[in-house]
Amino acid sequence: MSTGGAAVRISGLIERLLGQPLPLAIRTWDGSRAGPDGGPTVVVNSRRALRRLLWQPDEIGLGRAWVAGELDVEGDLDTALTRLDHMLRELTVRPRLTAAERAEVVGLAVVLGAVGPPLKPPPEEIVLAGDRHSRGRDRAAISHHYDVGNDFYAVVLGPSMVYSCAYWADGAATLEDAQRAKNELICQKLGLRPGQRLLDVGCGWGSLVLHAAREHGVRAVGITLSAPQAEYAKQRVADAGLTDVVEVRLQDWRDVTDGPYDAIASVGMAEHLGAGAWPTYAERLYELLRPGGRLLNHQIVRSGRPRSGGMARPRRTFIDAYVFPDGELIPAGEVVTRLEVAGFEVRDVHALREHYARTLRAWVAGLEAGWHRAVEVAGEGRARVWRLYMAASAVSFDAGRIGVDQMLAVRPYPDGRSDMPMTRPVGWSL
Structure with missing residues (x-):
């Protein structure tokens, strides 16, 4: 018509x-x-x-x-x-x-009267300065993405305040249920026991360290480069009465020196690294673990399949300009290789692609339901950025162009022992 x-x-x-x-x-x-x-x-x-x-x-x-x-x-x-x-x-x-x-x-x-000089980009667009993945530039990239405001993320993420793929296990009726199930899945894979030390690299608003300390009795350290995140997480720890066993630091992963840890979680962190930094990152995590210690790396990956129709990735994308400056996705196989080169033994790769599509749609629903509040605290342009990016990302997960994997690895003892169970626990069944 x-x-x-x-x-x-x-x-x-x-x-x-x-x-x-x-x-x-x-x-x-x-x-x-x-x-x-x-x-x-x-x-x-x-x-x-x-x-x-x-x-x-x-x-x-x-x-x-x-x-x-x-x-x-x-x-x-x-x-x-x-x-x-x-x-x-x-x-x-x-x-x-x-x-x-x-x-x-x-x-x-x-x-149509559309000809004229170029228009200034919206203020939400960013171009970073300095050497790629230098400490200062990494702080600026993290600040652009995460320092939108805790109130804004509360609208999008809901009470769980978890900004990574949820695990829609049987019985997970709500986003909060699914995020709680994801935190528990990570803790089970890491085999956490009372008294152990856990490091959460890129701890966000503290949900995983709180869950691990409360439900599994560990002593946890969470690190982030986002000051608002750190302040929010510290307050949650204090409110939960866990300041004696949970510490949240405003710290770069390169500056963590108080190993060894019994377990390390890296959830939604590695996407920010860039392929060039991955070998150093893997080596640093290996050094921070004791022999027999486990690493759970949870990250978004891109498909390793050749791009169809000769349609190459554009040099700069919407996500580069507005969402994740300097972010870089690599195929799951390359992540496994980098972990192995650093000395890890990779024991399990768990694909959660469909779970992330559902998670993103839950976040979009939260943003749309709280649209007026989101615009009030972050501005309409920023709210529009997040709505488009999350909705489009869900479609990309559906299409299989990107996925998200949990990779469980262990630092073996010098004699090759791993302390890993011989069989997969029932709770890990796919």
Whole structure:
């Protein structure tokens, strides 16, 4: 169905360039509409969105228009992103515009009044300075992502305040149930016993160290580079009456020197490292563990499969610019290799890809339900960043482009002993 106007012109041009119909309707600033009925609608609120795409014709340009509110989706965002993902996967090659097609695009922009100088990116976009993965730059990257405000994360994450993939075990009816199950799964895999020492690298708001101390009687240390996280976690520890057994530090992993530990958890931390830092990170964790000590590394990984249709990853993505600056995903096999090179014996790899898609959708639901509060404490642009990033990430987990794995490794004794059980506990069954 179409009613004429800018929407028809834009929709028609896109379909000719892609060689297939759009799976979503388009509505533009002039009130015109084009495309199928009965589903989500892409809303172009301003000509400024088109101007951004003229100057930056990729996902950064789209992201800028989205964050600025110049581009939106009416209807279910998850459905819209899933339909677009299916359409893009059907493209055999990335479209390359001919000179004539580029001229047509510019001509349409002129007709629609969208031509002008480049627009300043939204303030939520970041470009880091300094050497990649230097201490200062790592602090800045962590601050950009995590120092949005504890009140904002409380809206998204709910009471558990856990910002990593939940474990939707049987009986986990709520997000809080699933996050509690994830913390317990980690503790069981680490074989925690009363009196042992646990190090949680990238402890977030302290949920894992609190659970481990309360439920398993360990002495726990959590470290983070986010000052607001550390302050929040320390208060939770004090409120729980566990200050004698749980310590939260504002500390870089490179500065931890008080080993040995009986167990180490690294949950959602390694994604920030970058591939180049992984060997040093693995070696440091190995040094901090006693012989027979266990490491549980929980991290997002990318598929090791060749990218279909020759569609290479863009040099800079929306997530690079707005969410995880300097973040880098590597395939699970490469993580295992780096752990083994450092001296670890990898005993178990547990894929939780479907669990993360469900977790992300629960977070999106929390953000949408508390939208007004999220905007109040973090601003509309930041709330829009998180809504798009989490919804799009759920679609990527569904498609198998990214996954999340828990890798259990042990530092063997010099004689090869591991102190690992001969059989897998029933609680680990898949």
